[in-house]
Amino acid sequence: MAKQLKLRILNVSLFLLLLLQLLAGTRLWFVELLGWEDSQTFMNLHLVTGFGLAVLIFVHIYTNWWWVKSQFGFSR
DSSP: OOHHHHHHHHHHHHHHHHHHHHHHHHHHHHHHHHTOOOOHHHHHHHHHHHHHHHHHHHHHHHHTHHHHHHHHTOOO
16 A cells, blocks of 8 residues: 555554544543533543554654654664
């Protein structure tokens, strides 16, 4: 698979996970704020998307390491 295609798939996946993380976190915040009954489903969704987001961020940095080196001046 070409690197550009991998990055496109990775970027879309990161966007979707970030959106899910934001929505689940906002829902949990409103539950806490208004004193509603906790939803274990949203808590699990928030936890799983958070871990998935962290993993995909590391994969994204690894895949784009050449760009990071050129932008921030890392050298070996």
